[in-house]
Amino acid sequence: xxxxxxxxxxxxxxxxxxxxxxxxxxxxxxxxxxxxxxxxxxxxxxxxxxxxxxxxxxxxxxxxxxxxxxxxxxxxxxxxxxxxxxxxxxxxxxxxxxxxxxxxxxxxxxxxxxxxxxxxxxxxxxxxxxxxxxxxxxxxxxxxxxxxxxxxxxxxxxxxxxxxxxxxxxxxxxxxxxxxxxxxxxxxxxxxxxxxxxxxxxxxxxxxxxxxxxxxxxxxxxxxxxxxxxxxxxxxxxxxxxxxxxxxxxxxxxxxxxxxxxxxxxxxxxxxxxxxxxxxxxxxxxxxxxxxxxxxxxxxxxxxxxxxxxxxxxxxxxxxxxxxxxxxxxxxxxxxxxxxxxxxxxxxxxxxxxxxxxxxxxxxxxxxxxxxxxxxxxxxxxxxxx
Numbered sequence: 001x002x003x004x005x006x007x008x009x010x011x012x013x014x015x016x017x018x019x020x021x022x023x024x025x026x027x028x029x030x031x032x033x034x035x036x037x038x039x040x041x042x043x044x045x046x047x048x049x050x051x052x053x054x055x056x057x058x059x060x061x062x063x064x065x066x067x068x069x070x071x072x073x074x075x076x077x078x079x080x081x082x083x084x085x086x087x088x089x090x091x092x093x094x095x096x097x098x099x100x101x102x103x104x105x106x107x108x109x110x111x112x113x114x115x116x117x118x119x120x121x122x123x124x125x126x127x128x129x130x131x132x133x134x135x136x137x138x139x140x141x142x143x144x145x146x147x148x149x150x151x152x153x154x155x156x157x158x159x160x161x162x163x164x165x166x167x168x169x170x171x172x173x174x175x176x177x178x179x180x181x182x183x184x185x186x187x188x189x190x191x192x193x194x195x196x197x198x199x200x201x202x203x204x205x206x207x208x209x210x211x212x213x214x215x216x217x218x219x220x221x222x223x224x225x226x227x228x229x230x231x232x233x234x235x236x237x238x239x240x241x242x243x244x245x246x247x248x249x250x251x252x253x254x255x256x257x258x259x260x261x262x263x264x265x266x267x268x269x270x271x272x273x274x275x276x277x278x279x280x281x282x283x284x285x286x287x288x289x290x291x292x293x294x295x296x297x298x299x300x301x302x303x304x305x306x307x308x309x310x311x312x313x314x315x316x317x318x319x320x321x322x323x324x325x326x327x328x329x330x331x332x333x334x335x336x337x338x339x340x341x342x343x344x345x346x347x348x349x350x351x352x353x354x355x356x357x358x359x360x361x362x363x364x365x366x367x368x369x370x371x372x373x374x375x376x377x378x379x380x381x382x383x384x385x386x
Contacts, residue, residue: 010170010173011173014169014173017165017166017169018166018169018170018173019038019166020038020039020040020041020166023038023039023040023041023082024036024037024038024059025037025038025075025078025079025082026075027062027071027074027075029066034062034063034065034066034071035061035062035063035066035071035072035075036059036060036061036075037057037059037060037061037072037075037076037079038057038058038059039055039056039057039058039079039083039091040055040056040058040164040166040167040386041053041055041056041086041088041164042054042055042056042161042162042164043161043162044090044092044159044160044161045155045156045157045158045159045160045161046158046284046287046288046344046345047158047288047289047291047345047346047374047376048288048289049156049289050287050288050289052089052090052283052284052287053086053087053088053089053090054088054089054090054091054092054161054162055079055083055086055088055090055091055092055279056091056092056093056161056162056164056386057079057091057092057093057277058093058094058386060072060075060076060093072100073104076101076104077104077304080104080105080277080279080304080305083279084279084280084305088279089278089279089280089283089284089287090276090277090278090279090280090284091106091276091277091279092109092161092274092275092276092277092382093106093275093277094273094274094275094385094386095272095275098272101275102338104277104304105277105278105302105303105304105305105336105337105338105341106275106276106277106338106341107275107276107277107337107338107339107340107341107342108272108273108274108275108276108342108347108348109159109274109275109276109341109342109344109345109347109348109380110158110159110272110273110274110276110345110347110379110380110381110382111251111270111271111272111273111347111379112248112249112250112251112270112271112273112381112383113248113249113250113251113253113267113269113270113271114245114246114247114248114249114267114268114269114270114271115245115246115249115255115256115265115266115267115268116243116244116245116246116265116266116268117235117236117243117244117245117246117264117265118242118243118263118264118265118266119236119241119242119243119244120242121259121261121263121264122236122259122261122264122265123259123260123261123264124229124232124233124236124258124259124260125258125259125260128229128258129225129226129229129230130226130229130230130233131187131226131227131228131229131230131231131233132187132188132189132194132226132227132230133187133188133189133230134185134186134187134230134231134233134234135185135186136183136184136185137184137185137186137196138184139175139182139183139184142184142186142196143168143171143172145186145193145196146168146184146186146196146198146221147163147168148193149186149193149194149195149196149221149223150163150221151163153194153195153221153223153224155223157250157378157379157380157381158345158346158376158378158380158381159273159274159345159347159380159381159382160381160382160383161382161384163384167384167386180200180202181200181201181204182198182199182200182218183198183199183200184196184197184198185197185199185231185234187222187227187230187231187234188227188230194222194223194224194226194227195221195222195223195224195227195228195230195231196219196221196231197217197219197220197221197231197234197235198217198218198219199215199216199217199218199235200215200216200218201213201214201215201216201241202214202215202216207240210242211242212242212243213240213241213242213243214241214242214243214244214245215235215238215241215243215244215245216245216247217235217244217245217246217247218247219384220246220249221383225254228254228255229258232255232258248273248383249381250378250379250380250381250383251270251379251381252378252379273381273382274345274347274380274382275341276341276342276344276345277337277341278308278337278340278341278344279305280307280308281300281302281308281312281337281340282308282312282324282325282326284344285312285314285324285344286322286324288344289320289322290314290316290322290373290374291316291372291373291374291375291376292316292372292373292375293316293317293318294315294316294369294372294373295313295314295315295316295369296313296314296332296333296366296369296370296373297311297312297313297314297327297329297330297331297332297333297366298311298312298314298331298332298333298334298335298340298370299311299312299331299333299334299335299360300312300334300335300336300337300340301334301335301336301337302336302337303336304337305337308337310326311326311327311328311329311330311331312324312325312326312327313325313326313327313329314373316373330362331362332361332362332363332366333350333359333360333361333362333363333366333367333370334359334360334361334362335353335358335359335360336358339353339358339359342358343370343374344374345376345380346374346375346376346378346379346380347379347380349371349374349375350367350370350371350374351367351368351371354367
């Protein structure tokens, strides 16, 4: 649930903690740095529980005096070649502008929602687990605990990515630079914690006499239903709080269903989260599993990485085995690589994208087959920004 602002200052003596050597690319004109793009070595969960090498892309920018000159395009294309040379078969980013990255083959692969809990009507159902003990932790000494919890309880949800050492270091710098109060609570016995929440009250100067006293949850990590329940119970127990804002949750979150009055939770927004780039289409398709038995031939066009262009036959068997191979057979469905990225994690259906005009259909039955093969039982979600 963490988004780090671009203005977060990195102390010069700590740059090496945040920036991975060899992964920052720059463009210079007359010895002046005018554009950058960077990435971090990471991994990404794919449907079926597989974990693949992944580049977490960030820091894409060009000086306002040098825009519209193709600098960003050249940097992104060069970066994709570099990512491929490292053996990373996918890349993801968070887009500040939604109209930039599709032309480089990135497609929206997961969506997140934000919501508000009205504490005055938020009574949990009797069937909700009690959870375990929850304790407060000091911000300055909490990072190692939180890192251990996240590492020991990595989710198997498609779209999950690593919280890298550089990510934690930058978060530490960002929190240290803030002057407003912020808190950390962890769930579970010491040494066996299974979740944590980072939260902060906002506009506390106006809390006296207010009926809209608000706490914002920046990071909610629960490895089990018990951890989720325990952390929510803790948040609801905070005195003087009228509203709890959950900054980001998966689209299929069970949290809204925990309340006797489901209107205690109100969805206030949904936004694109993961923009996914399939750097090696065949390797990526081979790494995930498919949900049903059948065969479909998909034609893929990739103008930026032409080695991906071609037709792929996906064959899945009732035993769970599957095969992905390039073929000369005619495509039943034809897409660009960005559209394929959107269906890859299960965040979008083939039928929905077909109705939007993003899929060229040569065999109408193939749409149904592709949806049966690509469907997942959990919505993709990463839960962090970078």
